[in-house]
Amino acid sequence: MELPPVQVNAVKAIQQDVPIFEEFVAQVYGESDVDIRSRVDGWVTSLNFREGTFVKKGTLLYTIDDIQYQTSVDREKSQVASAQTELVRAQNELSRVRPLAEMNALSKQDLDNAVASYEAAASRVRAAEASLANSKIELGYTRVYAPFDGIIGISNFRVGDYVTRMGTTSVLATISSVGAVRVRFQISEKEYLRLSRLTKEEIEQTRKNVHLVLADGTEYEGVGEINLADREIDPKTGTLTVEARFPNPTGVLRPGLFVKARILVTTIPNAVLVPQRAVIQQQHLSQVFTINASGGIQAVPVTTGPKSGDGWVINSGVKAGDLVAILGTASLTPDTKITVNEQAWPEKAPAK
Structure with missing residues (x-):
């Protein structure tokens, strides 16, 4: 009894430029991953953001207890006022002594002392103003703002936690520009x-x-x-x-x-491609089964190149347009009668 022909799926080898x-x-x-750090020591009094969300540049993130820093500012203001009062006194004294010294009613030594007192008072004003500016800066550090637009992570501190300006405990959270x-x-x-x-x-x-x-x-x-x-x-x-x-x-x-x-x-350039499932590998030998002009099937050894998507570059053994069989698990011989079911390939362009 003659067996019916076996249906074999087949595709045509294609030729195209293949990116590898x-x-x-x-x-x-x-793009920027920045640790938000505390620049002062103190107790966290508020969190003003929702963790894991997008925040805009300048958004208030944390507030830290500012009582000691506000007290420092007030103290430095009083020091500035005191120094300015002393400067006015020294300036008035210099204004009194200078014309008298010019008339020789007072000695040059008296004038030099008045000038020195004025310059010392002016220096104390500058020092007090510098201390006040520093205290204001530290007071400003009790408000922590977002340095840029980005996603902020989970906070390392909650309200009531104590933060320091030194070491790993100064990292409040991390913000990333994405x-x-x-x-x-x-x-x-x-x-x-x-x-x-x-x-x-x-x-x-x-x-x-x-x-x-x-x-x-x-x-x-x-x-x-x-x-x-x-x-x-x-x-x-x-x-x-x-x-x-x-x-x-x-x-x-x-x-x-x-x-x-x-x-x-x-x-x-101009690479010949067949489906990967059409290539059969046995030890060091690679082969495909092609359909000849008379409708028969024959094994052809091939030299393979790199893979691309679901295709395989064939360096030798098959040329563009050859009909290549997709056998799967079927075992056929050249004498097996077949009917060819030609399929379109590729179903989509090779992966980039």
């Missing part, structure tokens, strides 16, 4: 050397074509640009830290997020 990307584990940082973000990743010495041998045009193309793959496997819609590389290869890890800048208009990229950075390293 490399992926690196990366982490997102804010209108754009920095993405850092490490490349190996070999990757660095290979990239350094690219032409100037290829390097520029690589620098401006950085893509991100998010944790759920989707590709971030924005395209980044490499803006710096570290000055040295880390001798402990043998890697070079590279940083790229990405626009972040929707705020989906948050500091600390782990992603994959995909860098365009080269483009293969």
